[in-house]
Amino acid sequence: MTDIESTRPATAPAVFARPSPLREFWRYFSENRGAVAGLAIFVLLLVIAAAAPLVAPHAPNEQFRDALLTPPVWQEGGDWRFLLGTDPIGRDMLSRLIFGARYSLFIGFVVVSIALIGGISLGLLAGFFGGIVDTVIMRVMDIVLAFPSLLLALVLVAILGPGLVNAMIAIALVLQPHYVRLTRAAVMNERGRDYVTSARVAGAGKLRLMFVTILPNCMAPLIVQSALSFSNAILEAAALGFLGMGAQPPTPEWGTMLAESREFILRAWWVVTFPGLAILITVLAINVMGDGLRDALDPKLKRS
Amino acid sequence: MLAFLLRRVLLLIPTFIGVTLAAFFFIRLLPGDPILLLAGERGITPERYAELATRLGFDRPLYEQYFAYLGNLLSGDLGVSFSTKRPVWDEFFTLFPATLELSLAAIIFAVVLGIPAGVIAAVKRGKAPDHLVMSTALVGYSMPIFWWALLLIIVFSGWLQWTPVSGRISLLYFFPPVTGFMLIDSLISGQRGAFNSAVQHLILPTIVLGTIPLAVIARQTRSAMLEVLGEDYIRTARAKGLSPLRVVGGHALRNALIPVITTIGLQVGVLLAGAILTETIFSWPGIGKWMIDSISRRDYQAVQGGLVMIAIVVMIVNLTVDLLYGLINPRIRHRR
Numbered sequence: 001m002t003d004i005e006s007t008r009p010a011t012a013p014a015v016f017a018r019p020s021p022l023r024e025f026w027r028y029f030s031e032n033r034g035a036v037a038g039l040a041i042f043v044l045l046l047v048i049a050a051a052a053p054l055v056a057p058h059a060p061n062e063q064f065r066d067a068l069l070t071p072p073v074w075q076e077g078g079d080w081r082f083l084l085g086t087d088p089i090g091r092d093m094l095s096r097l098i099f100g101a102r103y104s105l106f107i108g109f110v111v112v113s114i115a116l117i118g119g120i121s122l123g124l125l126a127g128f129f130g131g132i133v134d135t136v137i138m139r140v141m142d143i144v145l146a147f148p149s150l151l152l153a154l155v156l157v158a159i160l161g162p163g164l165v166n167a168m169i170a171i172a173l174v175l176q177p178h179y180v181r182l183t184r185a186a187v188m189n190e191r192g193r194d195y196v197t198s199a200r201v202a203g204a205g206k207l208r209l210m211f212v213t214i215l216p217n218c219m220a221p222l223i224v225q226s227a228l229s230f231s232n233a234i235l236e237a238a239a240l241g242f243l244g245m246g247a248q249p250p251t252p253e254w255g256t257m258l259a260e261s262r263e264f265i266l267r268a269w270w271v272v273t274f275p276g277l278a279i280l281i282t283v284l285a286i287n288v289m290g291d292g293l294r295d296a297l298d299p300k301l302k303r304s
Numbered sequence: 305m306l307a308f309l310l311r312r313v314l315l316l317i318p319t320f321i322g323v324t325l326a327a328f329f330f331i332r333l334l335p336g337d338p339i340l341l342l343a344g345e346r347g348i349t350p351e352r353y354a355e356l357a358t359r360l361g362f363d364r365p366l367y368e369q370y371f372a373y374l375g376n377l378l379s380g381d382l383g384v385s386f387s388t389k390r391p392v393w394d395e396f397f398t399l400f401p402a403t404l405e406l407s408l409a410a411i412i413f414a415v416v417l418g419i420p421a422g423v424i425a426a427v428k429r430g431k432a433p434d435h436l437v438m439s440t441a442l443v444g445y446s447m448p449i450f451w452w453a454l455l456l457i458i459v460f461s462g463w464l465q466w467t468p469v470s471g472r473i474s475l476l477y478f479f480p481p482v483t484g485f486m487l488i489d490s491l492i493s494g495q496r497g498a499f500n501s502a503v504q505h506l507i508l509p510t511i512v513l514g515t516i517p518l519a520v521i522a523r524q525t526r527s528a529m530l531e532v533l534g535e536d537y538i539r540t541a542r543a544k545g546l547s548p549l550r551v552v553g554g555h556a557l558r559n560a561l562i563p564v565i566t567t568i569g570l571q572v573g574v575l576l577a578g579a580i581l582t583e584t585i586f587s588w589p590g591i592g593k594w595m596i597d598s599i600s601r602r603d604y605q606a607v608q609g610g611l612v613m614i615a616i617v618v619m620i621v622n623l624t625v626d627l628l629y630g631l632i633n634p635r636i637r638h639r640r
Contacts, residue, residue: 147614155607238448258450
């Protein structure tokens with residue numbers, strides 16, 4: 001954070017030294033109880049996803065022919081073997097949901113990574129060089145933004161072919177422009193600062209200026225955006241799965257699970273309710289966490 | 305104002321060209337031979353293949369094809385849908401009113417609930433109503449709307465039997481479309497119960513499609529109101545003894561609405577993306593369902609046409625919002 005670095009007196013006595021950036025960040029972040037709860041749920045989901053084979057009572061695709069559409073355990077006809085019931089072909093809902101967490105989190109990480117890398121590179125180029133490079137990159141981003149995101153993702157999947165990997169690529173491409181815009185704005189803001197000029201005078205090359213000097217000072221909005229698009233990626237991937245263009249059955253992806261069980265909605269509420277609830281809880285936790293991150297990282301909004 | 309308008313329109317031209325390029329290359333990027341793709345699943349004879357290639361212009365150089373495509377587009381020719389054999393342009397404008405009606409209903413729902421909710425949250429900042437509005441908004445914002453739609457169907461159509469599950473109107477009623485808006489057409493038809501049926505069919509899709517805009521508008525209204533409520537002129541208004549209602553409603557809200565209007569405009573993309581899901585679930589015969597059906601039927605001529613038309617709609621709405629914004633806020637139009 002620039003403000004921390006630049007406001008620190010050169011010879012501050014040790015007693016008055018400001019806390020480390022990480023510690024200061026945690027102080028602000030932990031003030032927001034919702035954000036801490038969101039973080040806790042997110043970490044819990046990560047643990048469940050990582051330990052899925054150990055936590056899940058059954059294999060995700062194991063079929064129990066004697067227990068089709070068993071209701072959850074607390075309802076009449078429930079079975080203790082299947083805490084959240086079974087789906088139309090006798091697979092354990094809870095186990096599928098647990099394995100589904102792997103897919104959703106994986107999608108989130110991959111999509112955000114691709115969008116971040118591409119977005120930062122293009123944004124740095126546009127912001128650093130300006131002129132024709134900037135114009136071309138930003139006009140292309142305008143074109144991407146002219147299409148509703150889900151529609152563009154659908155069309156990209158139609159070109160690439162349905163499937164989880166292609167869905168992730170499509171979503172990353174659709175989310176990309178936001179990172180480009182953010183990076184470009186931050187870079188243009190930093191480009192003229194004294195510390196950049198001094199690095200340039202000291203002989204730093206263009207690449208070094210871009211990635212080592214400027215980029216670290218543009219990270220705050222990018223981190224916040226990453227959290228927000230992490231949840232967006234999960235939602236869009238689930239929507240694509242629901243429309244049959246994302247992960248394909250029998251993958252226990254939450255959106256795909258919803259699509260598979262749609263026709264049973266009036267007969268077996270649990271096959272529809274739980275996968276959606278899983279999506280909602282995950283997305284909500286990440287969004288609350290993202291709000292906390294923004295408050296803690298964005299100096300302009302801090303303490304307002 | 306005219307210069308501002310002109311500048312805005314000129315800025316749209318590169319985007320428009322880009323959008324048409326994207327739609328143009330869409331068919332050519334699909335894996336496989338575009339002519340076979342356009343011809344559909346059935347096989348075709350070599351003579352028919354050659355005829356199609358000439359008719360669709362695939363035997364000409366790429367840039368010529370593009371300019372031909374652009375010329376057709378500007379004269380309202382988007383090609384013929386291979387599944388219905390009707391011009392894509394006609395298909396689009398037959399179905400567009402259904403999407404427009406649903407989107408308008410959703411945005412009205414979102415504005416009518418969202419702005420008051422945001423105002424209440426701002427006025428009662430930090431108190432119970434604020435927490436209630438903000439946490440509800442956060443849930444709404446995080447909602448997978450396709451699941452929300454299924455839940456509402458389970459409760460209102462399944463358990464309570466209050467609302468129908470799909471379509472725009474009960475099959476009992478039939479009348480020729482006049483405006484394309486079911487609410488208006490059903491009134492004009494004069495058939496008893498038709499209007500009620502149309503309203504009942506509209507309720508659940510409206511709620512589903514309006515949920516995310518509602519959450520966004522409530523959040524935006526709250527933060528805009530908080531900013532305005534801290535201004536000096538609000539203190540002045542309070543000091544001169546105006547009633548709290550006049551201060552909030554007359555002075556604060558009017559100024560807070562400027563950023564909110566932009567937010568409402570930005571929801572159009574969200575609405576059109578949401579319409580794809582909402583229309584699919586409720587079998588609503590609009591553009592969103594048509595696009596999904598066209599993609600799964602591999603009717604790529606229709607997908608190409610729909611793609612470009614939807615992007616144009618988004619661009620026109622964004623332009624309108626920009627202009628409105630300039631109209632309300634002179635600082636914007638005199639910048640630069």
